[in-house]
Amino acid sequence: MFKKILIANRGEIACRVIKTARAMGVSTVAVYSDADRHAVHVQLADQAVHIGPAPAAESYLVAEKILDACRETGAEAVHPGYGFLSERASFCELLEDNGIVFIGPKPRAIRAMGDKIESKLFAREAGVSIVPGHLGVVEDAETAVRIADEIGYPVMIKASAGGGGKGMRIAWNAAETREGFQSSANEARNSFGDDRIFIEKFIVNPRHIEIQVLADAHGNAIHLGERECSIQRRNQKVVEEAPSPFLDAATRAAMGAQAVALARAVDYQSAGTVEFIVDRDRNFYFLEMNTRLQVEHPVTELVTGIDLVEEMLRVAAGEKLRFAQEDIRLNGWAVESRIYAEDPFRGFLPSIGRLTRYRPPQEGASGEVTVRNDTGVREGSEISMYYDPMIAKLCTHAPDRATAIEAMGTALAAFEIEGIEHNIPFLAALMQHPRWREGRISTAFIAEEYPDGFERPAVPEATRRNAALIAISIEIARKARLDKHVDRLREHPGTTRREWVVRIDDDYYSVAVDPEAREGGQAAFRMSLDGETSRVMSAYRPGVSPWSGSIDGTAITAQVRPAREATLLFLDGLWLHARVMTPRIAELDRLMPVKLPPDTSRMLLCPMPGLVVSIAVAEGQAVKAGETLAVVEAMKMENILRAERDLTVASLKVRQGDSLAVDAVIMEFA
Structure with a gap:
């Protein structure tokens, strides 16, 4: 086993690899850019090496800087994580040429499967069903439109070297194809240093299901079941699960066998993922093979009990797989x-x-x-x-x-x-x-x-009622703390007020409170809200979040944030504004005027912090609803800002290349 490895990545995946390496007794080296100087992965690693400015193209994507870091620290192997250099065959070869082990597949497998165009050609030759499309590189936007017209809309415009939803657009017509081609190429160039684009038919309402494979250098290959990754936004996975609720045993076996066969065909070594799209009839089509660890690998680890990072290190060190296919159980x-x-x-x-x-x-x-x-x-x-x-x-x-x-x-x-x-x-x-x-x-x-x-x-009535009861228990706890720690200048009866009114957003609830004896360190109350009585118990301490307790025996957790003369509660996935008042204060509160937000209808505001990529209009120009006004880039994604209605541009407030804060005014309209 290696004595020291370098993780050529950042953030949570770098921390994830460090955790397993440490458990195996392997020393770790982190790399970091200017922006990550104080990052957690830098602090967790045994050593850390600075590799350049914040932009990934000047730091994490520069293979020679990673190699220099290996030489400087004596790292024997490199784990690439995902993204960045993880699927670049030239990086793997650079390491191997310098006597450093790449913890992942060999260059041949990366080239055959890591490139979306080449992988589909390889899969088609191997007899694997693939999605209809144009597998050559698309040179320009007009060529993209011609190809899309031939395939038939909708089409998926994809970066050949892409991943993580970057460099992907769905186009439903020629105009969207032109625009999508340019945005996909720009994102791919910025994220992967490779702006090649291809186009394929977009299958409507498919499920995204992938098979985890594991293979060694001794000819052994197995699969660890599937993950369902269908909850996506802008082609970026949001929620994943294992196993899939959709697959039957026959489909699961067929997909697993095909994934393993494909891995064997390219002499795959390490952990990898074969992705499929599956239609409503459970027909599945090869999408791509990710020759790296996937973001969603933890769900597979949880249902199989196998640490995929550990297996990657063992395979890279030349060990045989410790599991046969019959050993794999999904629990x-x-x-x-x-x-x-x-x-x-x-x-x-x-x-x-x-x-x-x-x-x-x-x-x-x-x-x-x-x-x-x-x-x-x-x-x-x-x-x-x-x-x-x-x-x-x-x-x-x-x-x-x-x-x-x-x-x-x-x-x-x-x-x-x-x-x-x-x-x-x-x-x-x-x-x-x-x-x-x-x-x-x-x-x-x-x-x-x-x-x-x-x-x-819409907030369910049950959620509002529970929020009102929780808010009162918090207010009582606060007042009890004040009674205990503040010297009073006048006599105080020390009893809990019985009658309260709670305002939850814009609704008012009258509540009667009767304290009961504490149980197991928890305060207990009988609370009557509009005639319905509930028992509320909690050990809440003022200033602590979340609130944990029970209402009528049902356990409830709610985050608590202070607000001006009120409390914010995060309950059942919703933020609620709660204000506890005496009945008289509530009467006056109902009479208070509502403060209206400022009118920004004649402004284009920057919806997120980002960099102005382009301004598509000029002062005095009339534009139609849906036309592009500006493009702002944030976190490697281009965001196109469009006109919501017909209008005329009165003045421009920013220029291309400006860095903007959220709600910064980009332009004003006449």
Whole structure:
């Protein structure tokens, strides 16, 4: 086994590899850019080497800098993680030529499978069913339109060297094909240093199911079952699970056998993933092979009990696989939610800044449920505009799918993040979605269920009532602390007020409170809300989040944030504004005027922090609804800002190349 390895990556995957290497007694070396100088993976590793400026093209994507870091530290092998250089055959060869082991497949397999065009040609020659399309490189936008017209819309425009949803666009007509070609090429160039594009038919409403394979240098190859990755947004996976609720035994066996056969055909060595799209009749088509570790690998580890990073290191060190196909058993169900730095209420646009609060749920096993959180940040970490916006991968494992989903909902409710916007409200709402719970999903799920974007769901009355009861228990705990620690200047009866009014958003609830004897260190109350009595118990301490307790015997977790004269509660995936008042104060509160937001209807505001790639209009120009106004890049993704209605540009406030904050004014309209 190696004595020292270098991880040619950053963030959570670098931390993930370090964790296994440390358990195996292998020393680790981290690399970092200017933006990652204080990153968690740098602090966790035994050594760390600076490799350049923040842009990945000047640091993490420069193979020679990785090689220099290996020479400087004496690292014997390199684990590439995913993204960056993980699927670049030339990087693998550079290491091998210098006596350094690449912890992954050999260059031949990377070339055959790592390139989307070449992999499809290889698969077709091997007799594998592939999606109809044009497998040559598309040279320009007009050629793309001609090919798309021949294939028939819709089409998928894809970067040959792409991955992680970067460099991918769906086009439904010629105009979208032209625009999508250029954006895909730009994203691919910035993310992978390779702007080759190809086009294939887009299969409507498919499921995205992939097979995890594992192979060694001695001719042994097995698969570890499948993962369902159909919950996607903009071709980026959001939620994954293992196994798939859709596959039957026959389809699972056929897909597994085909994946292993393909791995053997290219003499694959290491962990890899064969991805398929599956139609509603369970016909499956080869999509691509990822010659690396996948982001969603934890769900496979949870249901198989096999550490894939450890197996990668063992295979790279020349060992034989420790498992045969008959040894593989899928136990229980695992779900993974990707926690992103993005605002789900503003079209999932990226959010950057400092994590002023980062408190993930407790990891480990509790009864039949296991919680795992793979992350590369901690409280105080900076979310940069230069890299992928993923903060963490939250996973739950349980004996069955329903329990794993319930556990995920509970874990999301306890996951506290402040300082940036994040997608936990969306993930929490998704866990409650009946179609998701029933397993009736496809890659079009988010587009179909949220066609106008994700909006705050209507708050169920039960959630409002529970929020009112929780808010009162918090207020009583606060007043009890004041009674204990503040010297009063006048006599105080020391009793709890019985009559309260709670305002939840815009609704008012009258509540009568009767304290009961404490039980097991928890305060207990009988609360009557509009004539319906509930028993509330909690050991909540002021200033601590989350609130944990029970209402009528049902365990409940709610995040707590202070607000001006109120409390914010995150309950059932929703943020609620709660204000506890006396009846008289409530009477006056109802009379207060509502403050209206400022009018920004004649402005184009930057929806996220980012870089102005281009301005598509000029001052005085009349534009039609749907036309492009500007393009802003954030976290390696280009975002096209379009006119919402017919209008005339009055003035431009920014120029190409400007860095903008969220809500910065880009232009004003007449």
